[in-house]
Amino acid sequence: MSFKDNGPLQIYGVTGLPEIEAGTDLGAVIGNVAATNGTPIADGDIVVVTSKIVSKAEGRTVELASIEPSSFAREWSATWGKDAAVTEVVLREAKRIVRQLGPVLITETHHGFVCANSGVDQSSSGAHGRAVLLPLDPDASARNIRATLVANGSNAAVIISDTFGRAWREGQTDIAIGIAGMQPILSYIGQVDPHGHQFQVQALCTADELAGAAELVKGNLSRVPVALIRGYAWDVDDGATIAPVLRDQSRDLFR
Amino acid sequence: MSFKDNGPLQIYGVTGLPEIEAGTDLGAVIGNVAATNGTPIADGDIVVVTSKIVSKAEGRTVELASIEPSSFAREWSATWGKDAAVTEVVLREAKRIVRQLGPVLITETHHGFVCANSGVDQSSSGAHGRAVLLPLDPDASARNIRATLVANGSNAAVIISDTFGRAWREGQTDIAIGIAGMQPILSYIGQVDPHGHQFQVQALCTADELAGAAELVKGNLSRVPVALIRGYAWDVDDGATIAPVLRDQSRDLFR
Numbered sequence: 001m002s003f004k005d006n007g008p009l010q011i012y013g014v015t016g017l018p019e020i021e022a023g024t025d026l027g028a029v030i031g032n033v034a035a036t037n038g039t040p041i042a043d044g045d046i047v048v049v050t051s052k053i054v055s056k057a058e059g060r061t062v063e064l065a066s067i068e069p070s071s072f073a074r075e076w077s078a079t080w081g082k083d084a085a086v087t088e089v090v091l092r093e094a095k096r097i098v099r100q101l102g103p104v105l106i107t108e109t110h111h112g113f114v115c116a117n118s119g120v121d122q123s124s125s126g127a128h129g130r131a132v133l134l135p136l137d138p139d140a141s142a143r144n145i146r147a148t149l150v151a152n153g154s155n156a157a158v159i160i161s162d163t164f165g166r167a168w169r170e171g172q173t174d175i176a177i178g179i180a181g182m183q184p185i186l187s188y189i190g191q192v193d194p195h196g197h198q199f200q201v202q203a204l205c206t207a208d209e210l211a212g213a214a215e216l217v218k219g220n221l222s223r224v225p226v227a228l229i230r231g232y233a234w235d236v237d238d239g240a241t242i243a244p245v246l247r248d249q250s251r252d253l254f255r
Numbered sequence: 256m257s258f259k260d261n262g263p264l265q266i267y268g269v270t271g272l273p274e275i276e277a278g279t280d281l282g283a284v285i286g287n288v289a290a291t292n293g294t295p296i297a298d299g300d301i302v303v304v305t306s307k308i309v310s311k312a313e314g315r316t317v318e319l320a321s322i323e324p325s326s327f328a329r330e331w332s333a334t335w336g337k338d339a340a341v342t343e344v345v346l347r348e349a350k351r352i353v354r355q356l357g358p359v360l361i362t363e364t365h366h367g368f369v370c371a372n373s374g375v376d377q378s379s380s381g382a383h384g385r386a387v388l389l390p391l392d393p394d395a396s397a398r399n400i401r402a403t404l405v406a407n408g409s410n411a412a413v414i415i416s417d418t419f420g421r422a423w424r425e426g427q428t429d430i431a432i433g434i435a436g437m438q439p440i441l442s443y444i445g446q447v448d449p450h451g452h453q454f455q456v457q458a459l460c461t462a463d464e465l466a467g468a469a470e471l472v473k474g475n476l477s478r479v480p481v482a483l484i485r486g487y488a489w490d491v492d493d494g495a496t497i498a499p500v501l502r503d504q505s506r507d508l509f510r
Contacts, residue, residue: 009266009472099508106508114423163459167422167509168369170502171440171460173467175424185426204418205426206471212428213468216461216487217264232471247425253354253361254422254509 001155001236003044012039013217014226022059027148030226039228041154046232047145048214050225051162051177052121052132054141060133062089076100086122089131093118098255109134112246113177114255115164135160138178139241146180157181157234161211167254174215176207176242182234184208184245205245256410256491258299267294268472269481277314282403285481294483296409301487302400303469305480306417306432307376307387309396315388317344331355341377344386348373353510364389367501368432369510370419390415393433394496401435412436412489416466422509429470431462431497437489439463439500460500 014034020026026049034041041047055061069077069084073091077084080103087105091097094107098114107118111134119134135141142158149156160178176184184207214227249255269289275281281304289296296302310316324332324339328346332339335358342360346352349362353369362373366389374389390396397413404411415433431439439462469482504510 008268009264009468011264011266011468013263101508104508168502168507169430169460169463169500171458171463171500173460173463203426204470205421205424205428208424208426208428209467209471212464213264213266213471215459216464216468245424245426247423252423253356253359 002233003236004233007231009213009232010230011213011217012037012228012230013219013224014039014228015224017053017224017226020053020056020225022057022061024057025148026054026057027145028152030145031149031152031154034226034228041149041156041228042230043155044230044232044234045154045156046159046182046210046229046234047149047156048159048161048211048218048227048229049142049145050174050218051119051134051138051160053225054135054138054145054160054178055132058135058141060135061130062133064089064129064131083122086117086120086131089133090118090120093120093133108255111138111177113162113164115162119162119164119177134162134177139180139243140178142178142180143238155181155236157236159207159211159214161214163215173208174211174218176205176211176245179207179240179242181236181238181240182207183237183240184242207242207245257488258491259488262486264468264487265485266468266472267292267483267485268474268479269294269483270479272308272479272481275308275311275480277312277316279312280403281309281312282400283407285400286404286407286409289481289483296404296411296483297485298410299485299487299489300409300411301414301437301465301484301489302404302411303414303416303466303473303482303484304397304400305429305473306374306389306393306415308480309390309393309400309415309433310387313390313396315390316385317388319344319384319386338377341372341375341386344388345373345375348375348388363510366393366432368419370417374417374419374432389417389432394435394498395433397433397435410436410491412491414462414466414469416469418470428463429466429473431460431466431500434462434495434497436491436493436495437462438492438495439497462497462500 064085067085069088073088077087099106121132138160146158158180161174187203319340322340324343328342332342354361376387393415401413413435416429442458
């Protein structure tokens with residue numbers, strides 16, 4: 001089954017969500033609030049959900065007072081004016097350290113994401129002394145939300161997004177860390193352009209472009225953690241995961 | 256002067272552009288075609304233009320038959336089944352080689368962009384045996400287009416986009432290589448979230464998110480090289496350039 005693009009892309013911020021707590025049924029809440037806002041989620045929509053509210057709903061937070069930092073975490077944190085408990089959490093969320101230079105800690109998470117501080121967030125956890133971790137399995141999070149939306153009659157794809165830095169470029173962008181219902185990469189392999197050349201662009205990571213587009217209406221100050229993208233063409237694929245986006249280390253020149 | 260966001264973001268593909276040739280007045284052509292399509296460019300719009308048509312309009316193409324490859328270019332190209340003239344052009348467009356491994360050549364261009372093959376494109380140059388180079392000064396290209404749009408009564412920002420790969424993640428995305436009228440980075444430095452925490456996200460590269468969002472309606476097969484983004488809030492700044500996005504090598508952990 002495919003949804004065809006017709007007309008302009010439209011991106012709505014889903015405003016007015018309640019504070020999300022552990023156990024919140026995100027799919028149900030998002031569906032209800034979107035309907036209340038006059039933009040009920042429709043077949044073919046793409047719902048982009050900020051990972052932080054997914055983590056909160058799934059209880060992926062830690063009380064920093066409960067953390068016993070290792071001597072490595074204590075020493076490095078003291079040197080760079082960091083909170084040793086946070087550093088310890090960052091290290092526990094990491095598969096390995098990609099770069100550690102001055103106060104900067106770039107890690108590869110257990111999921112395989114390369115990002116600052118393993119994606120651990122202290123900025124708006126709902127309480128001081130608590131850190132928010134990335135969801136354990138963001139694809140499963142996306143599938144759960146999608147399942148609820150579909151059960152309620154809306155065949156929408158779901159993307160879980162987070163805000164990551166990049167190599168070489170300043171400024172962060174929102175990218176996809178989990179997906180359900182659609183493939184994250186659109187391949188042009190084997191296709192030819194109007195002049196008969198094979199495409200030099202082999203594959204576009206449209207999931208990351210969709211996540212970044214959603215950020216434009218979400219912002220960070222106004223606390224709009226969900227956006228609805230309407231009018232984008234996609235094929236339903238319930239086997240989709242974010243895995244094809246994670247470059248294997250054997251193909252990676254910068255790890 | 257500011258444009259306020261009200262209502263959903265809308266993204267239109269500007270379809271029906273003529274084949275672009277050296278000397279084409281892009282600002283005039285884009286303005287006319289958008290109006291013909293029923294979406295005349297309005298104050299506050301952001302016009303995202305694929306770099307390839309900018310390069311064509313500016314005559315930034317080279318006939319490969321006119322290129323004399325160096326022995327370095329010849330040898331490496333023979334090893335990896337590449338066109339030595341293209342390799343020579345790629346090297347001439349580079350300030351330095353960031354990674355050269357197997358057939359992959361990641362360079363830093365004279366502008367300071369880190370990308371594959373210095374952004375040199377052979378895919379749809381309008382003729383075999385010709386390569387399309389990145390615009391010489393994409394900020395100036397954007398300023399020229401913006402100046403025409405403003406002169407014709409539309410106070411629109413302009414982004415020149417290209418399709419780049421990334422470290423760690425598969426799939427390319429469209430990013431901004433030139434900008435006019437608006438700053439590329441939205442800073443949250445010094446601001447606090449609703450819980451009183453300072454933002455961990457310091458600055459978002461909204462120019463890259465806008466370029467990626469535009470790609471979603473442009474595609475690559477359907478040849479829609481221009482998109483119009485409507486409903487995004489931005490402040491007019493005619494001193495803006497892409498420079499703040501280019502990470503200085505002293506701050507770069509991956510170069």
